[in-house]
Amino acid sequence: xxxxxxxxxxxxxxxxxxxxxxxxxxxxxxxxxxxxxxxxxxxxxxxxxxxxxxxxxxxxxxxxxxxxxxxxxxxxxxxxxxxxxxxxxxxxxxxxxxxxxxxxxxxxxxxxxxxxxxxxxxxxxxxxxxxxxxxxxxxxxxxxxxxxxxxxxxxxxxxxxxxxxxxxxxxxxxxxxxxxxxxxxxxxxxxxxxxxxxxxxxxxxxxxxxxxxxxxxxxxxxxxxxxxxxxxxxxxxxxxxxxxxxxxxxxxxxxxxxxxxxxxxxxxxxxxxxxxxxxxxxxxxxxxxxxxxxx
Amino acid sequence: xxxxxxxxxxxxxxxxxxxxxxxxxxxxxxxxxxxxxxxxxxxxxxxxxxxxxxxxxxxxxxxxxxxxxxxxxxxxxxxxxxxxxxxxxxxxxxxxxxxxxxxxxxxxxxxxxxxxxxxxxxxxxxxxxxxxxxxxxxxxxxxxxxxxxxxxxxxxxxxxxxxxxxxxxxxxxxxxxxxxxxxxxxxxxxxxxxxxxxxxxxxxxxxxxxxxxxxxxxxxxxxxxxxxxxxxxxxxxxxxxxxxxxxxxxxxxxxxxxxxxxxxxxxxxxxxxxxxxxxxxxxxxxxxxxxxxxxxxxxxxxxxxxxxxxxxxxxxxxxxxxxxxxxxxxxxxxxxxxxxxxxxxxxxxxxxxxxxxxxxxxxxxxxxxxxxxxxxxxxxxxxxxxxxxxxxxxxxxxxxxxxxxxxxxxxxxxxxxxxxxxxxxxxxxxxxxxxxxxxxxxxxxxxxxxx
Numbered sequence: 001x002x003x004x005x006x007x008x009x010x011x012x013x014x015x016x017x018x019x020x021x022x023x024x025x026x027x028x029x030x031x032x033x034x035x036x037x038x039x040x041x042x043x044x045x046x047x048x049x050x051x052x053x054x055x056x057x058x059x060x061x062x063x064x065x066x067x068x069x070x071x072x073x074x075x076x077x078x079x080x081x082x083x084x085x086x087x088x089x090x091x092x093x094x095x096x097x098x099x100x101x102x103x104x105x106x107x108x109x110x111x112x113x114x115x116x117x118x119x120x121x122x123x124x125x126x127x128x129x130x131x132x133x134x135x136x137x138x139x140x141x142x143x144x145x146x147x148x149x150x151x152x153x154x155x156x157x158x159x160x161x162x163x164x165x166x167x168x169x170x171x172x173x174x175x176x177x178x179x180x181x182x183x184x185x186x187x188x189x190x191x192x193x194x195x196x197x198x199x200x201x202x203x204x205x206x207x208x209x210x211x212x213x214x215x216x217x218x219x220x221x222x223x224x225x226x227x228x229x230x231x232x233x234x235x236x237x238x239x240x241x242x243x244x245x246x247x248x249x250x251x252x253x254x255x256x257x258x259x260x261x262x263x264x265x266x267x268x269x270x271x272x273x274x275x276x277x278x279x280x281x282x283x284x285x286x287x288x289x290x291x292x293x294x295x
Numbered sequence: 296x297x298x299x300x301x302x303x304x305x306x307x308x309x310x311x312x313x314x315x316x317x318x319x320x321x322x323x324x325x326x327x328x329x330x331x332x333x334x335x336x337x338x339x340x341x342x343x344x345x346x347x348x349x350x351x352x353x354x355x356x357x358x359x360x361x362x363x364x365x366x367x368x369x370x371x372x373x374x375x376x377x378x379x380x381x382x383x384x385x386x387x388x389x390x391x392x393x394x395x396x397x398x399x400x401x402x403x404x405x406x407x408x409x410x411x412x413x414x415x416x417x418x419x420x421x422x423x424x425x426x427x428x429x430x431x432x433x434x435x436x437x438x439x440x441x442x443x444x445x446x447x448x449x450x451x452x453x454x455x456x457x458x459x460x461x462x463x464x465x466x467x468x469x470x471x472x473x474x475x476x477x478x479x480x481x482x483x484x485x486x487x488x489x490x491x492x493x494x495x496x497x498x499x500x501x502x503x504x505x506x507x508x509x510x511x512x513x514x515x516x517x518x519x520x521x522x523x524x525x526x527x528x529x530x531x532x533x534x535x536x537x538x539x540x541x542x543x544x545x546x547x548x549x550x551x552x553x554x555x556x557x558x559x560x561x562x563x564x565x566x567x568x569x570x571x572x573x574x575x576x577x578x579x580x581x582x583x584x585x586x587x588x589x590x591x592x593x594x595x596x597x598x599x600x601x602x603x604x605x606x607x608x609x610x611x612x613x614x615x616x617x618x619x620x621x622x623x624x625x626x627x628x629x630x631x632x633x634x635x636x637x638x639x640x641x642x643x644x645x646x647x648x649x650x651x652x653x654x655x656x657x658x659x660x661x662x663x664x665x666x667x668x669x670x671x672x673x674x675x676x677x678x679x680x681x682x683x684x685x686x687x688x689x690x691x692x693x694x695x696x697x698x699x700x701x702x703x704x705x706x707x708x709x710x711x712x713x714x715x716x717x718x719x720x721x722x723x724x725x726x727x728x729x730x731x732x733x734x735x736x737x738x739x740x741x742x743x744x745x746x
Contacts, residue, residue, distance in 0.1 A: 050566060052611035059607070059614065061569040061746045062528035062561025069472050069522045084708070087743040091441065093522050096468035118709060118738070218707060219663045245613050247663070 022153050025067050027076035027086065028055050029269040030132040031103065031141075033278050035075050038145045038163050042156045046071075051270035054245045055081055056122065056217065060088035068093040072152050075145065078102025079109060081129035101148050104129065107137045110198045121215025132268050134199035135178065135282045139171040174279060179204075182286050188238040191228065191260065193220075193246045196267070200285070209235060212250045220250035229257055239292050243267035261292050387434035387442075388740035392493045394426035394733065401728040407502065408722035409676025409690030410650070411586030411593060411634070413509030413541040419499055419731070425450065426733075429460070429493065431742060439468045443480075445491070460491075460513060472522035476534075479515045483532060483557050484575045485601035485624045488512055494744060496620070496658045498715045498731040501672035502697050503626045503652030507599055509541035512577065514553060528571075529560045542577070542597045542628075544584030553579040561746070570606040571746055577601075587638075591687050595632010595646070601625065605746070615663055623655040636686035644682035651675050664706065670699045693723035711735045 022043045026032030032047035039045070046067040049058045055077065058064075068074070068089040076082055079102075090100075109127030116125045131137045146164030150157035186205040190197075193212045201208055210231050214224035237260045240251045244267060251262045265285050266275035275281040398421050405418035419426070427447040435441045445461040463478030483489045487504055488511050500510050518534030536543070538552010546552035555578070561571030577599045584593045602625045609618040628650045633643040654672030661667065676690040683689055696719070703713035717729040 050612055052566075053613045054615040057615050059569070059746055060743065061563070061607075062559075062571045063563045063569065065522065065530075066526060066528035066562070069528075070524055084741075084743050088745050091465075091467070092474070092745075093472065095472070096470060118707070122707065245615065247616055 022149060023070045023072045025071035025074045027058075027074075027082050028132065030138065030278065030281075031075045031077065033269040034138060034141060035073070035145055037167055037278065038142055038160055039149055040159065040163060042153060042159065043149070051266065051268045051275075052244050056084065058082070058085045060085045060092075064089055065093045068098075069095070071095075071098050073148055074098055074100045075148075076100070076102055077129055077131060078104030079126040079129035079131070080124045099148055099152060101144065103131050103137065103141055106144055107131055107140055110202055111195070121213070122217025128195060128198045130196040131199060133197050133285075134203045135171065135175050135278075136203065137199065138278055139168055139175065142167045142171070174282070178282055178286050182289065185238070185289055189235055190238050191232060191240045191251075191254065193240070193242045193251055196243060197241055197265075204289070206238075206289075209237065212240070212254065219247075225250060225253065228254060232258060232260070239263040239289065241265055244271045263288050263292060265289075385434070387432040388742075390431040390433075390737060390739040390741055392429040392431070392491075392735065392737045394428070394493060394735050395424065396426060396498065396731055396733040397423050398732075399730045402719075402725055404725060405719075405721055405727065406587065406687065407506055407674065407695050408693055408725075409679070409688055409695065410506040410674065411584075411591035411687060412506050413586050414588075415510040416500075416505035416508075416541075418729075427458070427492075429491065431740070433740075433742065435467065436464065439466060440464050441467050472524065473519065474521075475517065475519045477517045479513055480518075481511055481513045482518070482534070482536075482555055482577070483559070483573070484508065484512055484555060484577045484599070485626065486571075486573065486603035486605055486622060487624065490745070493735045493737065496622075496656065496666075496668050497670055497699055497701050498713060498733045499699075499717075501624075501654035501656070501670060502674050502695060503624065503654060503672060506674060507542065507626050507628055507652065512540055512542070514538065514540040514543065516551075516553075518555070527560055527562050530558070532557050538579055538581065541584065541586075542599060543579040543581050544593075545582035547582065550580075552581070553577060566612045567610060568606060568608050569612075569746070570604070572604045573602070575601045575603075581632075587636075587687050590636060590638045592635045592637070593630065593632060593646075594643075595630060597632070598629045600627045600629075607746075614660070616660075618658075618660040620658045621655075622657070623653065625651070625653040627651045634683055634686075634688055636683065636688065639683075639686035641683055641686050644680055646680055646683070646688075648677045648679070650677040658701075664704055666701075666703050666705075668701045668703075670697075670701075672697050691723045693720070695719075695721045697721075699729075709737045709741060 022039060024035045024039065024043050024045045026035055026045055026047045028049050029047050029051050032045045035043060036045050048064050049055050071094065074094070076086060104126060112127035113123055113125055116123050142164045146160040149160040182204045187207065189207050189209045190201070191210045191212065192208055195211055195216050197208070210228045212220040212225065212228060214221055240254055240260055240262045242248050242251045242262060242264050244264065248262060248264065254260065255262045265288055266272045266281055269275060269278055269281050271281070272284065274284045396419065398419055400418065400421055427449045430446045430448065431443070433441070433443040442464045443461060447458045447460045449456050449458065459479060461480045463476050463480040465476045466474050469475065481489045487495065487500065488508055504510060514536035516534050516536030518532055520530055520532030523529040533556040534554065535551040536553040536555070537548055538546040543552045555575065557573060557575035559571060559573035561569070563569050579597045581593055581595070581597060603623065605620065605622040607614070607618060607620045631647045634646045635641055635643045652672070652674040654670060656668060656670035658666055658668035673694055673696040675694050676688070679689045697717055699715055699717035701713055701715040703711050705711045711734065713733045715731040715733070719727040719729060721727065
């Protein structure tokens, strides 16, 4: 029996000892993409949610338990975006030495509520969790990820730091370029489906005049849509913003009534064909906003 | 605001500079100055419009911040209070689940023929009723343990009863994917047993879970499990228990009354499909297990084997809009011991037989807030020894079955209202049409749900 247990434990340990790469569990595609950019060939990245899934409603499914079990670094959004599923994975499958890194701990959050109540809908007490929509948040995380990777895998620390500083400086100019390109959007009005664009709008100084969801996380109702219709009347509105995982029906209805174009933004990496990298995500987002149409 | 004023001021400030040398200035110089002024004007205008946008932003944010505070507690006083009582920061997450129902049944008797059924496994109360109100407390104890307490409050025969549903501690920092749980908890036998009733897709548990597990097996004991470091999720576990909860019973604690082991595995098929399957066994040795209002007693070995499968399908894995789930469990129970039915006056009769049961259900979410589902469950009570003929264990060759349809609406993930219709034939010649209207609401901390 003793031998059996020993050999069984050896079997468990061996694959861990043999593996050289750092296993990263990323909750959302954007953080998976960033981890890959900084980690390069030294990391294996598993992304829990695809761009077509609502990050609020991922299930703690078996494949994710298996991925969490192997994770050296868990890189997630935080601000309770993953509150409905990540705790199950963490509680049941995370190792004691697994490092957790939450973006929300490192960036300035918008919409931090002084008082929350569930009657306000699916509000996040820690602030609006849709951090991906501002590229400055991505840039800010690059050195943080590099630090974590360097601590987990000191042998490649220099490579992580080099990639992070190259990324950071490249993105400083990219962000300046996007800002300049989007200058014409300043002060324009948009309607959103969900309060999911707060950081994008804050960055580009675009104004949100209405949301199709009556309360965050509650699907659009007919009566609320009538209210939205009234509130946009006579206003100059550039677009109705929806993301790939949201039902476009309500937005299309409003568009038909008002002539305001529906603009589907990628939201995250992989949200459409062009947004295949973090850089292309914002290229595509800015282009679509400026054109004010889908294609 | 005062963009005109600023513009005028800046022009005035520049004016002397333009005027004084202008006597001597050539046309070319004037042109250069004009261009400079033009560019300054543009720079100021864009700065001013930037400031205006920022001001508007700040104003709208202020309004947004003031509004929620105005309706309720003053934000400043809240933070003052919370900083005084920093011990509160370590309070466990507290959640409450409130359930209630209205049920109408066409048949008076609901006894399931061929089985001794425990108290919880019976049909729900008729008419308007309050189901168990569930109180959850959960928190990390320290860096190595977490704990959870679930108490169910219910009223039975005019008295409020508190039942300890779960009270366990669990390790959080053992290596190699190992964890150990101790206390009372819902055991991983089959699929549904481990889940709290409020997460079920139907208002009642399927027939096999009612008769074999008395709705849910939750016993006091210790369980260890390990998740293997494989790409395919694989978890193994085993536990030993006091053996007091059905299908155990009458344990004096001198020995382990029940033990359990399970294997479960699962993964994804493409982006759209996820699945999980399990095999498990629960071996009990009840000293005296009472069923059917204490009229049916069993003593002996009761070995239960369960297989379960659950699959979900959602287009591109996005279950917010649409999802189909398919779920089934199959149970075999082998019992070797003595049964006694005091109602039928059988005396203790030797029993060594197999019984089995299964259910299959599918739920379709066709809208973010609406779901429909269908479920079929069936039991086979097996052969009956001659000595038990005519007792509760004699089904007279009838296989009890139930077919149910449900539709539910969830305003948010915290509230659900459900209508269920079921047709049940629990015994030969007994036809029961069941209407159930139910609400399930959860307030406070909401535990994350498992697959």
